[in-house]
Amino acid sequence: MTDEDSYAELERLDTLIFEAREKASLSVSSVINACEVLSRTLNECDHLHLLLDTGMTENKARKELQLVKQILSKEYSENRIKTELGTPLGCFTPYGENISVRQEWKPLGVLLHIAAGNVDALPVFSVIEGLLTGNINILKLPGNDDGLSVLILQELIKIEPLIAQYVFVFDYPSHNVEAVKKMASASDAVVVWGGDSAVSAVRNMANPDTRIIEWGHKVSFAYVSDNASDNELDGVAYNICDTNQVFCNSCQGIFVDTDSFDEVVSFAERFLLILEHMVESMPNDNDPYLSAQNTLELYTERLESAKYRKRVFTANNCSVIAYDDMTLTPSYMYRNCWVRPLPRGRLLAELCQYKNHLNTAALICNERDKDAFETLLSKTGLVRITNGKRMSEGYCGMPHDGEFSLRRYMKIMSYED
Amino acid sequence: MDLRRKLFLRKNPYDLRKTGDLFLKAVRNDVAFHAENCPEYAQILKSFDFSIDDIDSEEMLYKVPVIPTLYYKRNYLCSMPEKKLAVKATSSGTKGSQSRVGFDKKTLFYGILMMIRYLTFHKLISLLPTNYIVLGYEPSKHTQMGAIKTAYGITKFAPALHREYALKDTGTGYELNNEGIKKALIRYSKSRLPVRLVGFPSYMYFLIKTLKENQISLKLNSNSKVLLGGGWKQFSDEEIDRNLFFELIHYTLGIEKHNCFEFYSAVEHPLPYVKCKNGHFHVPIYSRAIIRDVKTLEPVPPGCVGLLSFVSPLVSSMPLTSVVTDDLAVVYDGESCGCGISTPYFELKGRAGVNQIKTCTSDASELARKGAK
Numbered sequence: 001m002t003d004e005d006s007y008a009e010l011e012r013l014d015t016l017i018f019e020a021r022e023k024a025s026l027s028v029s030s031v032i033n034a035c036e037v038l039s040r041t042l043n044e045c046d047h048l049h050l051l052l053d054t055g056m057t058e059n060k061a062r063k064e065l066q067l068v069k070q071i072l073s074k075e076y077s078e079n080r081i082k083t084e085l086g087t088p089l090g091c092f093t094p095y096g097e098n099i100s101v102r103q104e105w106k107p108l109g110v111l112l113h114i115a116a117g118n119v120d121a122l123p124v125f126s127v128i129e130g131l132l133t134g135n136i137n138i139l140k141l142p143g144n145d146d147g148l149s150v151l152i153l154q155e156l157i158k159i160e161p162l163i164a165q166y167v168f169v170f171d172y173p174s175h176n177v178e179a180v181k182k183m184a185s186a187s188d189a190v191v192v193w194g195g196d197s198a199v200s201a202v203r204n205m206a207n208p209d210t211r212i213i214e215w216g217h218k219v220s221f222a223y224v225s226d227n228a229s230d231n232e233l234d235g236v237a238y239n240i241c242d243t244n245q246v247f248c249n250s251c252q253g254i255f256v257d258t259d260s261f262d263e264v265v266s267f268a269e270r271f272l273l274i275l276e277h278m279v280e281s282m283p284n285d286n287d288p289y290l291s292a293q294n295t296l297e298l299y300t301e302r303l304e305s306a307k308y309r310k311r312v313f314t315a316n317n318c319s320v321i322a323y324d325d326m327t328l329t330p331s332y333m334y335r336n337c338w339v340r341p342l343p344r345g346r347l348l349a350e351l352c353q354y355k356n357h358l359n360t361a362a363l364i365c366n367e368r369d370k371d372a373f374e375t376l377l378s379k380t381g382l383v384r385i386t387n388g389k390r391m392s393e394g395y396c397g398m399p400h401d402g403e404f405s406l407r408r409y410m411k412i413m414s415y416e417d
Numbered sequence: 418m419d420l421r422r423k424l425f426l427r428k429n430p431y432d433l434r435k436t437g438d439l440f441l442k443a444v445r446n447d448v449a450f451h452a453e454n455c456p457e458y459a460q461i462l463k464s465f466d467f468s469i470d471d472i473d474s475e476e477m478l479y480k481v482p483v484i485p486t487l488y489y490k491r492n493y494l495c496s497m498p499e500k501k502l503a504v505k506a507t508s509s510g511t512k513g514s515q516s517r518v519g520f521d522k523k524t525l526f527y528g529i530l531m532m533i534r535y536l537t538f539h540k541l542i543s544l545l546p547t548n549y550i551v552l553g554y555e556p557s558k559h560t561q562m563g564a565i566k567t568a569y570g571i572t573k574f575a576p577a578l579h580r581e582y583a584l585k586d587t588g589t590g591y592e593l594n595n596e597g598i599k600k601a602l603i604r605y606s607k608s609r610l611p612v613r614l615v616g617f618p619s620y621m622y623f624l625i626k627t628l629k630e631n632q633i634s635l636k637l638n639s640n641s642k643v644l645l646g647g648g649w650k651q652f653s654d655e656e657i658d659r660n661l662f663f664e665l666i667h668y669t670l671g672i673e674k675h676n677c678f679e680f681y682s683a684v685e686h687p688l689p690y691v692k693c694k695n696g697h698f699h700v701p702i703y704s705r706a707i708i709r710d711v712k713t714l715e716p717v718p719p720g721c722v723g724l725l726s727f728v729s730p731l732v733s734s735m736p737l738t739s740v741v742t743d744d745l746a747v748v749y750d751g752e753s754c755g756c757g758i759s760t761p762y763f764e765l766k767g768r769a770g771v772n773q774i775k776t777c778t779s780d781a782s783e784l785a786r787k788g789a790k
Contacts, residue, residue, distance in 0.1 A: 119777060196783045217779040246776040292711040292724050292745055292769035299714060300487045306460045330778050357779045 006170060010179060013138070013186045016168065017110055020136045026162045031131045032077045034160035038152070039072035054120045054146055057285070060242070064120075071125075076396050077132060083397030084404035089412065102415040107134035108211065111409060112187035114140050114180070114202060115149075116194040119247070124149035126191060127167060128156075133409040138168045138183050145171075174201065181205055189213055189409070213408050215401060218248035218359035219330060222388055224267070225257035225344065225365040225373065232364045233271060235388030237278035239362070242392065244284070245333040249360040249384070249392045252331040253338035257365075261324045261341065265311050268322035268339040276315040279335055284317065290334055294319075297332045326350045344376070351380040359401065362388040419523070420446055421730060425531040430538050430701040431758045437475060440702065443730035444738060445469050448481055451736035454496035458736040478728045479707050479716045481739040486685045489516040489740075497521055497734045506684055516684050521734040528687065528731060531703060535689050536574055541678065543575035545640065548605040550598060552616025552624065554591055555582035571615045571644055578610065583620055598624065602635060602670075611640035614670070618645045618679070622662065628669040636671035643672055646680035659696065681765070686727050686740045690763075697754050697762035704729035706763050708748050709741060719748050722766055743769040 009016065044065060051061035070076055089103035111130045115123035123139055127149075130137040141149065150169060157164045172179035184190050184202075189211035192202045199214050206212055222236045236251055243250040256267050298319050302312045309324040318335040326346060331337045342350060351358065358381035365373050377385055383402035420443040424436060449469055452459045465482045472480055484494075502519035520528070536542050549572045572580055581601035584591040605612045614621060621643065628634075643666055663674040681690040681698050690698040700706045707716050708723040717723045726741035745766040751759040 116777065193777075195780065217777050217783060219779040219784060246778060248777040248779070250778065252778065287771075288711045288722060289745065289767060289769055290771055293743070293771070295712055295714060296485045296487050296724070296741070296743055296769060300485050300491065303461055303464075303484065303488055304492065306464050307457060328784055329781055330784065333776065333778070354784060357784060 006172075009168070010170060010172075010182055013168065013182060017136060017138075017186050020165050021109070023165060026131075026134070026160075026166055028081075028132060028134055030160050030162065031128075032074055034156050034163060035072040035077055035128065036074035037159045038155055039069045039074075041155070042069050042072070050148060050151070051120070054148070055285070056120075057283075059282075068121075072128075079396045081132065081406065084406040085410075100417050104413050104415070105133075105410045106413045107136075108409055108411055109188035110136045110138065110186060111213075112138045112140065112183050112190045114174075114190060114192045114194070114198070115142050116198065120146060121148040121152060122193060124152045126193065127153065129405050130191070130409060131163065131166060133406050135409055136166050136168075138170070138187060140174075140180065140183060141169065141171045143173055174198070177205065184210055191215070191409075216356070218401065219252055219328060219354070219357055220247075220249045220360040220362075220391060221328065222251050222254045222362040222364065222391075223257070223342070223347075223373070223377070224254055225369060227366075228364045230274060232388060233274045234278065235390075236362055236364075237271070237275045238282075238389050239391040240275065240335055240337055241278050241282040241284075244335065245331050245337070247392050251337065251362060251388065251391055252329070252333075253340060255326075255340055255342035255347075257344050258341050259343045259346075261309060261322070264324070264339050264341050265322045268311065268313055268320045271337075271339065272313045272315055272318070272320040275318045275320060275335065275337070279316070279318045284334070294332060294334060294336055298336065328354055344373070347376055348379055351377075351382070355381045356401075358382045360384040360386060360391050362386060362391050364388065421527050425527040425703060425731065426534065427702060428534065430531075430535045430703070431699060431760045433702055433760055436702045440705070440730070441472065441475060441478075444478065444481065444728060445472060447730035447733065447738050448472075448736075450733055451496045451738065455494055455736050457492070457494055458496070475705070478705055478739075479709070479726075481728060483709070483714060483726050483739045483741045484736070485741050486516060486683065486743060489518070489685050489737075493517055494736050495519065495734065496736060502734055518684050518687075518737070519734050520687075520732065524732050524734055531731070532570075532574075532689060535691075535701060539678070539691055541574055541642070541644070543611070543640070545575060546578045546610055547575040548578050548601070548608065548610060548612045549580040550601060550605075550612065550614045550616075550624075551580055551582045552614060552620035553582070554584045555586040557586040557588075572613070575611070575613060583616065583624070595627065599628075599631075599633070602628075602637075603633075606635040606637055609638060611638040611642070612670075613642050613644060614672075615644045616646070618662075621645055621666070625665045625669045629665060634669055634671075639671075639673075641670070641672050641676060643670075643677040644680065645678065646682060683740075683742055685737055686729065686742065687737075688727070688729055688731060693754065693756040693758055693762070695754050695756045697749075697756065697764065699751060699754070699756075699758045699760045699762040700748075701760065703731060706746075706748055706761065708746060708763070711745070711769075714741065719750055719761070722747050724769065725763060725765070745769060 042065060044062065048061055048065060051064055052058065056064065085105055089105060091100060091102045094101055113123060113126040113130065115126050123141060127137045127139050153167060170183065174180065184206045187210060190202055190206050191213045192199055193215045195217045199216050202212055236254065239251045245252055254271065256264055258264065298312055298314055301310065301321055305312055311322045313320045321338045323338055323340050326340055326342050361377050361382050363373055363377065363385050374385055420439060424439050424443050427436060452462055461482055467480065467482055472478055501521050503522045503525050505519045507515040507517050533542065551572065581597055583594055583598055585594045663677055666672050666677060675694065679692040682688065688704050693699055705728045707726045707728065708721065709715060709726050710717050710723050722745055724741050725744045725746035728739045730738060746763045747766060748761050748763045751761045754762055
């Protein structure tokens with residue numbers, strides 16, 4: 001589409017949306033079927049290169065392609081809907097009344113997806129969630145979009161042409177406030193992916209009558225108490241290498257249940273060996289720009305360690321920095337993590353400050369302490385407790401940031417006689 | 418006599434003959450001065466087991482422990498009490514944090530004399546009254562950004578009749594002054610006096626793009642010049658081909674390519690580098706460029722990519738003697754350029770880091786706000 005066409009479509013968006021609302025003939029089962037057909041079409045021979053082009057290693061690309069195939073499959077979609085929406089609502093007589101009531105899940109109507117470019121093909125998965133819940137979708141592509149999303153949408157439309165009436169894609173930059181406002185005012189809800197600044201911008205831009213569904217940036221870590229086995233720490237190292245620490249559920253660093261800096265230091269030395277071993281078995285592309293950045297960061301940390309209480313341990317293509325404070329920070333990413341003290345007695349007070357920015361904790365502790373730690377960690381903003389290896393692995397029906405996404409894109413209609 | 422005086426006042430900024438020994442001695446003096454007056458710096462030298470005697474030849478200059486610009490952004494190093502600082506500046510901090518630097522009177526004095534020598538060599542000093550377009554911020558009391566001071570400083574190299582700023586001071590912040598710039602340019606084009614456009618390349622690009630879109634094609638005085646410095650800031654996506662850029666400048670403003678100058682400098686390394694006619698940043702006698710391995714920070718041979726670092730004895734107020742930037746670059750032998758300047762030159766190869774990092778992890782500032790007690 002040319003810029004002029006796109007502008008003309010934006011000008012007519014209200015009319016187009018209204019027409020789509022009126023027609024509204026796309027069933028959820030035809031969306032599920034279209035996804036299933038696409039899932040079966042995807043294969044390594046024709047599609048692996050699309051993932052490799054985004055800079056993934058071959059192993060990672062294979063794994064991701066399998067994951068995409070699974071997520072698009074009919075069984076997955078059906079199971080997901082069942083888990084997220086629960087047992088079908090129906091007719092009943094409410095307590096204390098003698099009326100008959102019928103309740104049904106219905107789409108919110110029109111969703112504007114303001115997608116971030118931080119996860120490959122994220123925009124299209126946001127739209128598919130919108131389609132699975134029967135919504136009409138406006139997609140504002142991220143500034144650094146890799147083109148995968150539009151490609152997948154085009155494939156879906158080839159399989160099920162009706163989808164075209166339910167998806168409007170625009171490529172306006174976020175700083176084009178007028179365009180974004182227009183899209184938001186045509187929507188019942190804005191689904192925003194991104195950091196605090198993106199979320200705040202949408203909050204300021206959208207009218208109070210428009211619901212805002214925020215999928216913000218989060219931070220995750222591992223918590224280690226008592227004697228962690230090498231095997232358990234291998235899992236944490238695996239997550240660090242597998243995700244390069246760029247996801248909201250990637251491990252940024254490890255809190256150790258101690259108030260002794262010496263213990264933190266010896267743990268850091270031990271973990272470096274484990275991490276180094278994992279890095280060797282999961283090599284990354286050697287990007288000089290990335291190496292340069294990490295070198296400067298670690299070298300600066302090293303210079304600073306002359307005056308602050310911290311120790312920098314480096315190995316080939318990875319590092320572990322031991323700090324003496326209990327602050328939660330992002331790591332330098334790309335296989336560079338931190339270790340900090342956080343005695344259990346301080347855990348709640350320290351972590352509660354980060355409220356909704358918390359995501360996943362990998363918990364490594366004695367079996368007898370597990371319940372107590374789970375209770376404690378659940379009182380913070382965290383939404384998931386798992387082991388190191390599974391931190392960034394999902395499962396069908398897994399809540400997203402502590403909520404079922406499909407439910408957020410729907411409303412419960414109540415019909416009474 | 419201060420050795421710096423001899424070095425920075427030399428007439429030809431690219432004549433390495435006779436200055437090698439002087440440079441080495443000045444660097445040794447500078448390191449010794451900082452070691453004596455900045456305890457933190459002394460500690461850094463100690464942690465590297467560095468001794469001044471290690472630098473007995475130019476080849477050994479890389480041994481002066483190098484400090485990354487990132488370190489200056491997070492730590493303030495000073496070899497003089499605050500009251501001795503004549504000017505203070507901060508880096509523009511595109512990625513968030515900023516470096517704070519301060520210069521004493523003597524450093525400033527040598528710096529200005531050096532700039533006069535340097536710009537005279539490049540025929541950038543003029544006595545003709547000149548109209549300026551500053552493609553950057555208007556100086557104000559509420560900010561100390563080094564780039565503002567540099568841009569303003571550059572407007573002193575030809576007497577300024579009028580200065581129009583792309584970002585006008587509102588007293589508390591800045592606002593875009595597109596209309597003002599356009600009007601000023603049209604007004605300037607009717608005068609017989611030269612015009613100088615000074616500032617960030619990205620703003621220059623947006624200006625000429627807007628002019629072209631509005632089909633404005635001016636013919637400014639033939640002595641007019643474009644002086645560009647600094648990165649593409651947050652507009653790195655828009656970075657365009659150099660030749661196309663100069664063609665557009667010529668088309669919209671009538672300024673020839675040989676009157677367009679690109680500077681390289683940094684708040685943490687306040688020395689001037691200007692591209693020669695072949696587009697190369699030759700290193701003047703005031704500094705040495707050392708390219709360092711991206712993993713070990715050890716020097717790499719000419720022709721290899723690495724982190725761009727500099728050694729210079731200019732500044733006494735802060736230990737900025739040996740600084741590594743976050744730019745990747747390659748150094749080449751000067752003779753291979755063919756422009757007539759024989760000192761080695763460097764070619765920038767982009768910034769360290771990941772271009773548009775794809776992450777959904779909260780960044781430090783998001784967490785810091787929550788963590789603030």
